[in-house]
Amino acid sequence: MPDTSKVGSLSEAVAELVRDGDTVAIEGFTHLICFAAGHEIIRQRKRDLTLARMTPDVIYDQMIGAGVARKLIFSWLGNPGAGSLHAVRRRVEKADPEPLEIEEYSHFGMVSRYMAGASNLPFMPIRSYFESDIPKANPNIKRIVSPYDGAEVYAVPPLKPDVTIAHAQRADTSGNAQIWGLLGCQKEAAFAADRVIVVCEEIVDEQTIRDDPNRTAIPGLIVDAVVEEPFGCHPSFAQGYYDRDNRFYLNWEPISKDPAALDAWLKEWVYDLGSHADYVEKFGDAYWDALRAGERLSGRVNYGEYG
Amino acid sequence: MSANGFSRSEMMIVASARQLAGQRVTFVGIGLPNIVCNLALRTSNPELELVYESGIFGSAPRRLPLSIGDPTLVTGSTAVTSMYELFAFYLQAGLVDVGFLGAAQIDRFGNINTTVIGDYEHPKTRLPGSGGACEIAIHARKVFVIMRQGQRSFVETLHFRTSPGHSGDPEHDRARGWTGSGPTSVVTDVATYAFDEETGEMTLATLHPGVDFDEVRSNMAWDPRVADDVRETSAPTDEELRVLREELDPQGVYTR
Numbered sequence: 001m002p003d004t005s006k007v008g009s010l011s012e013a014v015a016e017l018v019r020d021g022d023t024v025a026i027e028g029f030t031h032l033i034c035f036a037a038g039h040e041i042i043r044q045r046k047r048d049l050t051l052a053r054m055t056p057d058v059i060y061d062q063m064i065g066a067g068v069a070r071k072l073i074f075s076w077l078g079n080p081g082a083g084s085l086h087a088v089r090r091r092v093e094k095a096d097p098e099p100l101e102i103e104e105y106s107h108f109g110m111v112s113r114y115m116a117g118a119s120n121l122p123f124m125p126i127r128s129y130f131e132s133d134i135p136k137a138n139p140n141i142k143r144i145v146s147p148y149d150g151a152e153v154y155a156v157p158p159l160k161p162d163v164t165i166a167h168a169q170r171a172d173t174s175g176n177a178q179i180w181g182l183l184g185c186q187k188e189a190a191f192a193a194d195r196v197i198v199v200c201e202e203i204v205d206e207q208t209i210r211d212d213p214n215r216t217a218i219p220g221l222i223v224d225a226v227v228e229e230p231f232g233c234h235p236s237f238a239q240g241y242y243d244r245d246n247r248f249y250l251n252w253e254p255i256s257k258d259p260a261a262l263d264a265w266l267k268e269w270v271y272d273l274g275s276h277a278d279y280v281e282k283f284g285d286a287y288w289d290a291l292r293a294g295e296r297l298s299g300r301v302n303y304g305e306y307g
Numbered sequence: 308m309s310a311n312g313f314s315r316s317e318m319m320i321v322a323s324a325r326q327l328a329g330q331r332v333t334f335v336g337i338g339l340p341n342i343v344c345n346l347a348l349r350t351s352n353p354e355l356e357l358v359y360e361s362g363i364f365g366s367a368p369r370r371l372p373l374s375i376g377d378p379t380l381v382t383g384s385t386a387v388t389s390m391y392e393l394f395a396f397y398l399q400a401g402l403v404d405v406g407f408l409g410a411a412q413i414d415r416f417g418n419i420n421t422t423v424i425g426d427y428e429h430p431k432t433r434l435p436g437s438g439g440a441c442e443i444a445i446h447a448r449k450v451f452v453i454m455r456q457g458q459r460s461f462v463e464t465l466h467f468r469t470s471p472g473h474s475g476d477p478e479h480d481r482a483r484g485w486t487g488s489g490p491t492s493v494v495t496d497v498a499t500y501a502f503d504e505e506t507g508e509m510t511l512a513t514l515h516p517g518v519d520f521d522e523v524r525s526n527m528a529w530d531p532r533v534a535d536d537v538r539e540t541s542a543p544t545d546e547e548l549r550v551l552r553e554e555l556d557p558q559g560v561y562t563r
Contacts, residue, residue, distance in 0.1 A: 030376020
């Protein structure tokens, strides 16, 4: 019998594992961004979170607009290809409706912070930030000298989220999660975290995972909860499952710009719905059919049979 | 749209794509660089290896992606990498020939601001920040900048230096020991610029068709250094315009 004790609803996982005041990472670089979890956090009215993400994206605009966070750690703040994150900007530029503390890095700096966190190291050295004002804006980025050749590099501190929520295409009931396509920082952010929620497009049996172990990004060993949530990344995408909903990202710009429109959107699409399944149903089958990915299968490799 | 049938945005994109001829590995940025590199792949340089910071080497996109993270960048690519590998093994280790950067503000030495307009603590406008730009500026062998030109973007003093360019002191620049040699080209909607090898200063190289020096000067905050032989930028060819309009951007998102 497989161990199914970790499997549950997103509502249960968020209620149990995301706590007010936590540092929360919902990673995924444009790909596999778990919007469903962000919406559940909004719905449960979590407060005073520190949100970490390389690219805050529309999901953190929604969460920060909904008032769940007091601080943002990031490296690129925008709606990629489509516009700006105006709910975040209102808080940074005008403290409207309240201030938002920010801590910013470059992409390489953020990636390296997760690497340090995942590897239990006190810092990661990188060759970046030379003659940039970024270290002046963020004193956590420190210049150090190599003990070997005297080279100057910059150090960034480990980032260890209290909880990381990682979306994957598939996982087994133990939380062994497989990802293909853009990998983002899902693996690093998961290993760096104290608690891990894996959300997946589909739960598969353990044998499916074992048939293709190279594709496992996150082992069940570090996973606390497993949730099956089809279309859980929308309007982000899941490679091979559904496309990025670019129209949604483009349409977000006027909503984000107008606080009343943002509140109305959150009411209609988050607060008034009980779950992500309701969100999927509200869009309707035709909407999802239009986003569904066509088929392009990988080649197969022979792992070999030994002994 | 000019009298002879192309817009200034189209001229900017085409001029920038031509500069990729002969280059091998290009780090593609969000926005204009995305269409420039995809145009180059279909015109000036079919051998171009597109690297996306989302973790892709040798991308072969079938459609022009809106974002730099898109499923079309993955399908049929040479390699998908972790983001650490992309930044550490490919960029930091010096495998990238050309890095593309955009800018909200640029100064005469090619230093770039993409972080804030106004004071950092109380910004008038909060811009996206670095993303990968700071490390691209340091490690890409050459840095190509593409941006629209104006008094507010070509400035004497940056409000924030996100990504370093040349320092104005050539000896200092040589002693840095960086993998990259800093910005080598700026292409705008009115002109193209190179950088003077002695001083590291941005130098007017070509004027786009229909643009005169006065217009260029009125769209920047300083008196630019001017090359001895300033020419007119060659107008887009029919083929370049066809690829741009029919294959890459039929809706005119980038080219209006």
